[in-house]
Amino acid sequence: MTDLINDLRSLNVLVLHRRDADCDDLVQQISRIGCNVETVWPLPETLPTNVDVVFVEIKESVPPGMQRLFQDGAMTRPTLIGIIGYENPSVLLGLLDLNVQTVLSKPLRAFGVMSSILMARRIWRQRREDLTNLEKLRLKLENIQIVTEAKFILMRHHGINESEAYKVIRTHAMSRRTSTREIANAIINADGLLNNFQLKK
């Protein structure tokens, strides 16, 4: 996790906030920390490329333009840090709607900006890692289901046991230089077709 601290200076930070004293203080502190920082106001149509972290002010209602900017999924979206001046339920709802990683409150102080960026980055990265792992697990589970189904088909048709059935699938996959999943899928499809023919007889 220390690389998160070491990498702070390579972050490209975008501040979406009207140009006032609060914004200036924040931008100065971010450049003191050593990040590349840029301010855009009013809200742009699209985010500049290569933005890692976005600070965005959230008021009573989140305008549709802002909602659109961050509608990308967690895998492609930058880290989001909300800036709030009120703590009433509509502002809080905005924080939830935009799915920010952390919050800075106004009046902004220099102290705390660095830890906020760091915490937000960690949560953002953790979420991406979790999603990647989740996707890997989902695929793996799917593979197991497909291969199992194919194994049962082979066992039924050829009167072999489970490990023999698996060996058949694997051998075919290796000789055709493809995955066990592909072979299993082919077996399942073929079985379905053959069953259909039998019905129509």
Place this chain on the structure above:
Amino acid sequence: MTRPTTDSVWRIGILFSSTGTTSVIEKSQRNGVLLAIDEINAAGGVNGRVIEPVSYDPGSVPKEYGRLAERLIAEDQVSVIIGCYMSSARKQVLPVIERRNALFFYPTLYEGFEYSPNVIYGGATPNQNSVPLALYLMENYGKNFYFVGSDYIYPRESNRVMRNIVRQGGGAVVGERYLPIDAGADDIQVVLDEIAAKQPDVIFSTVVGEGTVKLYRAYHAAGNDARRVPIASLTTNEAEILEIGPEAAAGHITAAPYFRTIRSVENDRFLASYTRLFGSSSAVTSCCEAAYFQTHMFALALGRTNSLDTGQLRETLLGATFEAPQGVVKIDPDNNHTYLQSRIAKVNDVGEFIVERELIRPIKPDPYLVNPDLNDRNFKLMVTATSDYPQAPASPLAGRRPG
């Protein structure tokens, strides 16, 4: 509480301890402030009004600094304060200063990672002294480091930075130990035993306060040779070397922006002025010099604003330069810290720091630098012309160049 009418004088608060564990260094800082005030008042004050210091002794207890800062502002109606040595003390003062929107001068090196619009930082951050020191040590002594420090934030953070630089240079940290602030002989013996066992090439010490004197003396008494394996430090200063004594102090290394032996017109004048007021300049330290030039910079800014308003003073101070005893310094408008000189000095046989290396120009402070780059060309060291100090050269640069 009675006080002279605030219209006739400018009042400034001073928070340095004259008792407790860090009193040696803080007394030298207080002297630096008092000397500057004496000089300013002798020259007629600021816009015809003299500066009047209001000074309290926090006794080296961090919480006291906060309480006394509050008292300075609330009861003595002071809005400009200079003080603090340890970071733990500064952290107590900071919320008071910010809440009251006062201006605070901090003339001490520290670990960085702080910015307050209400503070002007006059000491070195790690990027200004750690890298040059590590380069020098690895080049001249070896790559196995032993770390010993007092147990608080500054030593731990300094060691983190140092460990990173040493590793970049292909070196190793063979041991690391932290002592209580009021370390006793037993604590130090543990360190000495470990040093004897691990045989490092150099010891990097971030021990502060009275522990420093005990450590250097015990290291010498245990038969160690500082010429072969020195203790290197960012904080050990002239006042402490004086207490340690030349025999135990000779050969040890310190990196700092200022040493009292550097030869320049400004430094000669500074030392003469110090001796006139306090009798001897043998305990002048880099933190004393920082306190001295910060007070002068404050007075120059005050001369322009003619007001103690925090915002006006800050705006005038940011970007200001000053011909300090160490050379030219400048307050960095980006982060309120100060561009400083960087020097490495070794203690000679009579207990004086002799500058061995120095950087060509002042270094920009970078308080938020996580890991300095060992190969940054800004840190290129220049061998000083001679380790002895001849007459100051009569060049236009004389003010900036030590002998």
